[in-house]
Amino acid sequence: MIRGIRGAITVTSNEESEIILGAERLLKEMIASNEIAPDDVASIFISVTDDVDAAFPAKALRNLDGWTLVPIMCMKELAVTGSLPMCIRVMIHFNTEKKQDEIRHIYLEGAAGLRPDL
Template sequence: MIRGVRGATTVEKNDEQGIITATEKLLAKMIADNEIEPENVASVFISVTDDIDSVFPAKALRKFDGWTYVPVMCMKEIQVNGSLPYCIRIMLHLNTEKAQQDIQHAYLEKAIALRPDLKD
């Protein structure tokens, strides 16, 4: 079974180091909370809002041991009036036996507002 694990976070500005650090923190939480092994990951999609363009956030994934061959793609989030600025979103596709309700999605920083129903 393939399941999607969602995550999102925000940064304060369009800064390479800040974007990498925030993405790494979000990925670490998603991986730990769902006990994800890289060989079980089918793909990772990372989207950013229009105000983020100083680095590909996927660069953060390569800092994790064993994730070298996991397919990852960065893209732009659609522009919606009033949407959350400086936002990084992740959709990780995972082969797992976990039930849908047992997947732990992660929302950090100002991105908590995107899914208040999933707060810890």
């Protein structure tokens, strides 16, 4: 079964180091919380808001041992009026035996308010 894991984090500035560190922190938490191995991942999508353009957050995944072959794509989030600024969102698609209610979606920093139900 392929399942999706959602996650998001906000960064405090549009600087390369801040973007990479924020994305790396989010990815590490998503991976650890859901016990994901690189070989089980089908793909990862990362979106950013318009105000996050100083770096590709996908670089963060390349900092993790064993993750260099995982397909990853960065894209722009829809620019909806009033949406959360300075936000990086991640969707990981991976093969697992876990049930939908066993998946841990991760929302950090200002993004925690996006899905308080999770």
